[in-house]
Structures are given as structure tokens and as C-alpha cells.
Amino acid sequence: MSRDLARKTPDELLRVVQAEEEAAAGKGHLKIFLGYASGVGKSFRMLDEARRRRERGQDVVVGAVQPKVTPEVETLLGKLEVIPLKNSREGTAMDVDAIIRRHPAVCIIDGLAYDNPPGLRNPTRWQDVRDLVKSGIKVIGSINIQYIDELRLQVEAVTGKHVTQSVPISFIKSADEIEIVDAPPEQPLERTPEEQVGVEIRAQRLSKLRELALVLAAEVVEYQLADYLQRHGIKQHFATQERILLCMTPRANIHEMLQTAQIIGAKFHAETVVAYVKQPELSVRDQEALEAKLAAFQEARIPIQILEGTDPVETLLEFARLRGITQIFIGHTQQSSLWSRIMGDPVDKIIRRSQGMDVRIFPK
Amino acid sequence: MGDTGRGKLKMYLGYAAGVGKTYVMLEEAQALKSQGMDIVIGYFEPHGRKDTIAKTAGLEVVPRKTISYRGSVFEEMDTDAILVRRPQICAVDEFAHTNVPGAEREKRWEDVEVLLDAGIHVLTTMNVQHLESLNDQVRQITGIRVRETIPDWVLQKADEVVVVDVTPRALLHRLDRGVIYERKKAERARQNFFRESNLVALRGLALRETVHELEHRGEMGHGQAAGEDPAALPWRHKILILATADPTTAMVIRRARRMSDFLEAECFVVAVQPSGDLSGLPDPDREAIERHLNFARNMRIETRILEGDDVAPALVDFARRNQVTQIYLARPRERVPLSWLSRNLVQRIASLARDMQIVIVSERDL
Numbered sequence: 001m002s003r004d005l006a007r008k009t010p011d012e013l014l015r016v017v018q019a020e021e022e023a024a025a026g027k028g029h030l031k032i033f034l035g036y037a038s039g040v041g042k043s044f045r046m047l048d049e050a051r052r053r054r055e056r057g058q059d060v061v062v063g064a065v066q067p068k069v070t071p072e073v074e075t076l077l078g079k080l081e082v083i084p085l086k087n088s089r090e091g092t093a094m095d096v097d098a099i100i101r102r103h104p105a106v107c108i109i110d111g112l113a114y115d116n117p118p119g120l121r122n123p124t125r126w127q128d129v130r131d132l133v134k135s136g137i138k139v140i141g142s143i144n145i146q147y148i149d150e151l152r153l154q155v156e157a158v159t160g161k162h163v164t165q166s167v168p169i170s171f172i173k174s175a176d177e178i179e180i181v182d183a184p185p186e187q188p189l190e191r192t193p194e195e196q197v198g199v200e201i202r203a204q205r206l207s208k209l210r211e212l213a214l215v216l217a218a219e220v221v222e223y224q225l226a227d228y229l230q231r232h233g234i235k236q237h238f239a240t241q242e243r244i245l246l247c248m249t250p251r252a253n254i255h256e257m258l259q260t261a262q263i264i265g266a267k268f269h270a271e272t273v274v275a276y277v278k279q280p281e282l283s284v285r286d287q288e289a290l291e292a293k294l295a296a297f298q299e300a301r302i303p304i305q306i307l308e309g310t311d312p313v314e315t316l317l318e319f320a321r322l323r324g325i326t327q328i329f330i331g332h333t334q335q336s337s338l339w340s341r342i343m344g345d346p347v348d349k350i351i352r353r354s355q356g357m358d359v360r361i362f363p364k
Numbered sequence: 365m366g367d368t369g370r371g372k373l374k375m376y377l378g379y380a381a382g383v384g385k386t387y388v389m390l391e392e393a394q395a396l397k398s399q400g401m402d403i404v405i406g407y408f409e410p411h412g413r414k415d416t417i418a419k420t421a422g423l424e425v426v427p428r429k430t431i432s433y434r435g436s437v438f439e440e441m442d443t444d445a446i447l448v449r450r451p452q453i454c455a456v457d458e459f460a461h462t463n464v465p466g467a468e469r470e471k472r473w474e475d476v477e478v479l480l481d482a483g484i485h486v487l488t489t490m491n492v493q494h495l496e497s498l499n500d501q502v503r504q505i506t507g508i509r510v511r512e513t514i515p516d517w518v519l520q521k522a523d524e525v526v527v528v529d530v531t532p533r534a535l536l537h538r539l540d541r542g543v544i545y546e547r548k549k550a551e552r553a554r555q556n557f558f559r560e561s562n563l564v565a566l567r568g569l570a571l572r573e574t575v576h577e578l579e580h581r582g583e584m585g586h587g588q589a590a591g592e593d594p595a596a597l598p599w600r601h602k603i604l605i606l607a608t609a610d611p612t613t614a615m616v617i618r619r620a621r622r623m624s625d626f627l628e629a630e631c632f633v634v635a636v637q638p639s640g641d642l643s644g645l646p647d648p649d650r651e652a653i654e655r656h657l658n659f660a661r662n663m664r665i666e667t668r669i670l671e672g673d674d675v676a677p678a679l680v681d682f683a684r685r686n687q688v689t690q691i692y693l694a695r696p697r698e699r700v701p702l703s704w705l706s707r708n709l710v711q712r713i714a715s716l717a718r719d720m721q722i723v724i725v726s727e728r729d730l
Contacts, residue, residue: 031531177531180571211578214527218571221564241568260721267579267626269572326728332718348711351695351724358619359695361714361722 028133031177032112033142036213037206040183042142043069043110047076049140050108054080059105063132063139064094064125066110080108090117096128097121099137106138113147113165126167142181145213148172158208173220180217182210215269242270245325246302247316247350250279250286252331254293257362258300261329270327274304275319277312313349320357327358371480372523375459376489377577379570380563381411382535382544385489385528386457390419392487393455397423403453406479406486407441407472413543423455431466438464443475446484453485460494460512473518489528492570495519496663497622500615504728505565506557515663516625520580527574532563576626601629604688606679606713607660607667608635609645609652612694614659616725620692621663623723629690633660633667636678640671676712683717691717695726 035042043066054060062082069077083102086095093116099107114125122128132139146155149166156162172178222241244261248254265272274297282290297304309315320328330347351359374392378385386409397403405425410417426449429442440463446454456479461472469475476486493502496513503509519525539550539558605620607613617633624631635642635653642650657667672678683691693710714722 177533179531179534180527180529182527182529182574207578207581211575214571214575214578217529218568218575221571222568224564241572256721263627264623267576269575332714345711347714351710354695354726356726356728358726359724361724363719363721 028136029138029177030129030133030175031138031140031179032172032175033140033179033181034172034213034217035142035144035181036209037146038144040181042144042181043073044076045179045181046108046110046140046142047073047080050106051076051079053106061099061102061104061107062110063099063107064109064111064114088117090119093117093120094125094128096131099132100135103135104137106140107132109139109141112141112143113163113167115165124165124167126171130171143167143172145209145216148216151212151216154212155209158205158212172216173223175220178217178220178224180213182214218269242268242327243323243325244270244272244327244329245316245320245323246272246274246297247328247330248274248276248290248293248297249331250282250290250293252293253362253364254296254331257329257331258296258302260360260362261302262300264327272302273323273325274302275307275316276304277307277309277315279312313346313353317350317353320354325357327360328354329360329362331362332364369483371483371485373476373480373521374485374487374524374526375519375522376487376526376528377570377574378489378491378528379493379566380491380535380558382538383528383530385491386413387416387419388526388528389455389457389487389489390416390423393423393453394419396453401453402451403455404446404449404451406443406446406454406456407458408455409457411544412546415543424451426454429467431464433464433466440464440467441472441475443468443478446479447482450482451484453487454479455487457489459488459490460514462512471514473514477518490514490519491566492573493566495573497618497625498569498573499618500728501569502566505569506562508557516621517664519577520625522577525574525577527570529567529571532560532567535563536560580625601627601690602686602688603627603629603631603690603692604679604683604686605631605633605660605665605692606636606675606694607633607653607656608694609649609656610694610697611652612697612725612727613652613656615727616692616694617656617660617663617665619725620723621665623690631665633657633665634670634679634682635667636670636672636675638671638673641669676709676716680713680716683720688720690721690723692723692725695724 033042033046047062050060050062060080062077062080064085065077065082081104083095083098085092086098093114094109109125109129112126112129116123116125116128122131129139129141145151146159146161146163147166148169150169152163152166218241242264244265246254246257246261261272264270274294276290276294294304305319307315307319309318316328319325328350330350332347347359347361376385376389390405390408393403393405403423405420405423407428408420408425426442426446428439429445431438431440441456456472456476459473459476463470463472463475469478476488479486492498493506493510494512494514495516497516499510499513535544536554536558538544539553542550544550545553601624603620603624605617607617620631623629633656635657638644642653645653657669660667670678670682679691682688691713693713696710710724
């Protein structure tokens with residue numbers, strides 16, 4: 001990072017870099033409307049945006065529509081230029097070549113998760129979309145979370161339905177913009193009468209899907225910002241997400257700490273990490289205790305960071321600041337410990353030096 | 365959700381002016397009207413936005429009430445007139461609004477409570493930054509201390525929360541096109557609240573808050589769903605918050621309230637005084653503590669003043685007798701005269717209460 005960049009505010013930077021990127025790459029742009037179930041109104045919202053863009057004079061075409069549409073969507077489609085799908089004996093696919101030849105400023109693609117029939121340029125539609133974006137077109141597409149590869153199992157567990165087509169989450173995260181189309185379960189319920197499950201259960205299921213979609217959207221939003229700032233060397237964290245640091249010592253009582261971290265982690269959708277500062281010359285007993293504890297964290301799938309440094313408290317805090325930690329978990333000190341008699345009480349030190357972070361002390 | 369007599373509240377939650385909360389609410393109002401529901405607009409703030417104004421076409425509006433204050437005339441929602449009109453559903457914009465002095469109630473959400481109590485369903489709008497327990501986080505993100513806040517329990521009582529989302533880039537385009545504010549105000553907004561990084565962070569907050577509201581409803585409403593929750597609590601937490609005259613007390617209360625909501629824990633606030641009341645204190649301290657206790661009560665937290673000459677043992681003793689599992693304290697501030705006193709207090713509480721969790725709450729860095 002140049003000195004000049006370092007002096008700018010994150011916003012100025014954001015704008016500078018955005019302008020640079022767009023100018024340099026001459027690449028298109030991808031915007032995704034994300035929904036949690038069919039019928040929440042993604043198509044309508046997206047095509048309504050298309051209509052507004054067209055009214056503002058932008059060159060908009062529709063590259064793909066869903067096989068079945070509502071009357072409202074039908075009306076919107078009537079006001080827009082639609083490039084028909086290509087039919088062959090093998091099946092139907094978006095006409096990528098026709099779109100590239102037509103080269104609109106904006107192309108609307110309703111439904112990103114379709115497999116193409118064999119013999120076309122790409123096996124799937126999302127790969128076609130990538131090509132359109134590469135050719136410099138701004139693509140606006142829509143998808144339901146059930147078609148995101150990494151979420152398929154979770155969604156299946158809720159709906160009991162298996163879908164075969166999917167889009168990798170990395171593609172979703174690569175989008176320049178993502179917008180969630182939210183609605184409470186009632187609306188989609190009215191449009192999916194085919195399921196004969198009780199209304200209550202269905203509402204719960206949809207609510208679970210909504211949750212998955214919202215968490216995904218929040219993660220993508222935060223990931224994009226973090227990635228952006230990181231790529232440009234800006235060390236800044238935003239407190240939209242809780243990040244918990246568990247400080248471990250060989251003698252710490254980790255049971256309650258681990259349990260609390262799991263609960264708070266789940267409730268707040270927090271990131272959790274364990275840190276251990278290497279101590280010189282551990283006794284055999286301490287070494288064994290340490291390994292057992294590390295194994296417990298490993299089993300709980302909490303990432304472990306082994307740190308080295310002469311001042312353990314400062315080492316931990318530096319790591320915490322770097323990672324944007326918002327809560328530090330630590331055990332009460334053992335009064336008799338030789339360590340604290342020599343170094344001063346580490347808990348007290350952490351409290352004094354942990355400006356900007358909460359400290360949670362656990363019982364022995 | 366339980367009592368059938370009360371109206372239902374549906375909240376359209378956004379992260380900034382101009383994301384389209386009112387637009388989406390009015391769209392729903394139109395849809396409900398076309399389904400034959402008796403719906404009126406109780407309060408609508410046009411802000412000169414043409415698309416939004418167009419959405420009110422054909423909807424009945426209950427005229428606002430005028431209130432004179434210090435020689436000027438203000439307009440507020442006419443709650444009494446709505447009660448007389450008695451629609452099935454009422455759309456009320458800007459839930460977090462503070463009424464002009466002289467209005468019957470201080471806050472619009474209190475007017476909405478009256479409508480709900482009368483059995484009228486309400487659609488309403490607010491931005492996530494008005495939520496009391498997020499006040500410190502919002503200040504950290506934006507540098508702005510939001511003054512108009514809503515206690516969290518009010519939002520928790522909403523039957524439905526829907527997030528109205530738009531990407532920050534689209535929002536900034538709207539701002540630049542003059543859709544949200546007129547040019548001059550738009551330019552000022554871009555320098556302040558509407559900075560892209562602010563918007564991205566606030567958007568993250570709004571999405572996460574909606575997830576939280578959703579989970580909360582899932583757990584409250586459906587017994588079987590809670591049973592399946594892998595993060596279900598092995599024991600009930602009880603949270604105790606120490607109130608002092610120090611202004612950081614408000615922050616500690618907010619943070620603890622949020623935690624107790626997430627953990628479904630009981631929560632109470634205590635102050636410790638030798639006399640068991642606040643009478644012996646100098647005026648500024650007494651007023652500050654009273655303000656903090658009031659603040660806690662507004663957030664539906666029980667408060668008490670304990671009798672004790674020495675804060676640490678009195679607090680810890682009370683905690684132990686009441687099976688408290690977590691004590692919340694403010695982090696001692698630096699460079700404040702006598703800060704060693706409060707540091708000493710934290711240390712003493714920590715060393716006395718080795719059988720519970722102690723949370724030392726810090727002001728988040730700006």
C-alpha cells in the first residue's frame with residue numbers, strides 16, 4: 001500500500017479503488033437477488049429494477065425467464081426486450097451467443113441454477129453468466145438458497161427436497177452486489193399449495209430457510225467489505241460481527257468457557273478462535289493437559305492459533321487487535337501460580353490493556 | 365401472538381433512509397386493500413419521493429393532528445382519530461419518531477401500542493440504528509450517536525420483521541439522483557451518514573438483527589423447534605449489572621440486555637449505597653444513578669438499590685444469594701482521576717466472585 005493510500009479514509013479508498021478496478025478491467029458487473037424460497041418475489045423485484053433502468057434510458061435486455069411466471073411479472077416482461085431461450089432436441093438453454101452479439105448494457109437472468117443440455121459452451125448457466133460478465137455486460141440474476149451447493153444439505157434437511165442443479169457459493173460471493181428479497185413466510189405459502197404439510201410446520205421450515213438466506217447475505221456483505229479492505233491493506237474492523245478469542249493456558253478450566261463460546265457463537269453467529277501463547281519448559285503434566293484441551297477445541301471445530309512472544313499478555317492482545325476481536329474469554333488466575341507472582345496478574349493486565357474489547361472471566 | 369384481542373405488528377426494517385421501507389409497506393397496504401381489508405394510512409412521511417407518493421394512491425389517509433409548540437405548528441399522527449375510525453389495519457411510517465412536546469405520548473411507538481391494544485393491526489417502518497441495544501455499535505460504525513432509540517422489547521413484540529434490503533451502491537445512486545433528499549442535503553448526507561463503508565456495516569447489522577428476531581420468534585412460538593436447537597442452553601443464565609454514576613453504565617446495560625435477550629436470561633441492575641437509597645449522594649451522582657436505573661427500567665430490566673458500605677462484597681453477596689451466573693461491569697476508564705478506585709473495584713469483584721462469570725464491558729473503539 002502506498003503512503004498516499006494510507007492517509008485516505010476507508011471510503012475515499014473504496015471509491016478510488018472501485019474506479020481503478022472498473023476502469024482497468026473493463027469488466028462487467030454481477031448483481032444477484034437472493035431469495036429463500038420460490039414465490040418471495042425475486043423475479044418481480046428484479047424485473048421492476050429492469051423497468052426502472054430502462055425508463056432511465058439504459059439498454060436492458062432479459063436473457064432468461066422462468067418457465068412459469070405470475071401475471072405481474074408477465075406485465076413487466078411485456079415492457080422489456082426479451083432474448084428467447086434456445087431450444088434444441090437435448091433441451092433448453094440461455095442463448096449466450098445471441099446476448100453477446102446483442103451486447104446490451106444490462107442483462108437480466110431470472111434463475112441462475114440451470115444445467116445446460118450437452119454440447120453447449122458451458123455445462124451450466126452460472127458459467128454462461130460468468131462469460132457474459134467477462135464480455136463486459138452488467139448481469140443481474142436471481143437465485144434461491146436451495147440451489148447454492150454448500151447450503152444444499154442444510155436446505156434439504158429442512159425441506160426434505162433434493163435438488164440436482166446447483167451453483168457454488170464462491171460464485172455468489174464473487175458477485176459485486178447481492179440483495180436479499182425478504183418476505184415473511186405467508187406470501188410464499190400462498191403460492192406453494194402442493195405440499196400437504198401442516199401450516200405450522202411449513203412456516204417453521206420457511207422461517208429456517210429465511211434465516212439461512214439472511215445469514216448468508218450478512219456473511220457475503222461482510223466478506224465483501226473485509227476482502228476489499230484487506231486487499232487494499234486497510235486494517236479496519238467493523239463491529240457488525242462478534243469475534244471471540246478464547247485464551248488458553250494448560251491449567252485453564254475450559255469446560256464452561258468452551259460451552260459458553262459455543263452458545264454465544266451460535267446465538268450471535270460469531271466467529272470464534274482459540275489462542276495459546278507458547279510457554280517455555282512445560283512440565284510433562286502441563287504438556288499433557290494442554291494437548292487434551294487443544295484436542296477438545298479441535299473436536300469442537302474451533303480454530304486454534306499458537307502464538308509466540310516474550311510478553312504473553314501483549315502477544316495475545318496484539319493478535320486480538322489484528323483479528324478485530326470483540327470479546328476475550330479468559331480464566332480466573334490461580335492465586336498461587338508462580339507465573340502471576342513473577343509477571344503480575346495476567347487477568348488484570350488484560351483488562352487494563354484490552355481497550356475496545358469486552359473481557360469475560362470464567363470461574364476456576 | 366397469544367391474545368387474540370391485540371392487533372399484530374409488522375415491522376419493515378431497513379438500514380438507512382431511502383432503502384425503500386415505506387415503499388414496500390405501502391405496496392403491502394395496496395395488496396391488503398385489494399384483498400378487501402379495511403386499511404388506512406395513520407402516518408406517512410412523503411419526503412418528496414414521487415414513486416413512494418404514487419403508492420398511496422387510493423388509500424385512505426387519517427388527517428394528522430396539529431400541535432403548537434413554542435410558536436410553531438407541528439403535525440403528528442392523530443391516534444384518537446384512528447381509534448374512532450377503527451380500521452382493521454393501519455400503516456404508520458417512522459416508528460422511532462419522537463413526538464413534539466405537548467403531544468399525548470412522547471414516542472410514536474407508544475401511539476402504535478395504543479392502536480395495537482385496541483385490536484388494530486399495524487404495519488410500520490424503522491431503521492436498525494434506532495434499536496437501543498445497538499446504540500454503541502452504531503456509534504462505533506458511523507461515529508454518530510443516535511438519539512431516537514427504541515427499547516429492544518418493543519421490536520421483539522412485533523409479530524413479523526421483514527428486512528427491506530437494497531445494495532449500498534444502489535442506495536448511493538438513488539441519493540445521487542436526488543431521489544432520497546434534495547441536492548444539498550444529499551451532498552451533506554454523502555459526507556456523513558451515507559458513506560459506503562457505513563452503509564455496508566449497517567446493512568450487515570440489519571440482516572443479522574432480522575436473523576436474531578426470526579430465531580427469537582422461532583424459539584418463543586414453537587416448542588418443538590427450540591428442542592431441536594443445538595445451541596439450547598444447558599442451564600438458565602442470570603445476569604447482574606452494576607449501575608454507578610459513571611456514564612459508561614448505559615453502555616453496560618445495553619450490552620448486557622442484548623446478551624440476556626440472546627441467552628433468554630433473567631437480568632437485573634443494582635446500585636450499591638451505604639444507606640440503601642440514593643439520598644446521601646451529591647446531586648449530580650444521584651441524578652446520574654437515577655437516570656441509569658430509569659434507563660434500565662425502560663428496557664424492562666428490574667432494578668434495585670442494595671444497602672452496603674463496600675460495593676464489591678455487597679454486590680457479590682447479592683449475586684450469590686440470587687444464583688447469578690454473570691456479573692456485568694464497566695471497564696475502568698483510562699486517564700480519569702481516581703480511576704485506580706474503579707480498577708480496584710473490578711479487581712476486587714473478580715477476586716471475590718470466582719464462582720461466576722464476570723464480564724468487563726469496554727467502549728468499542730471508534
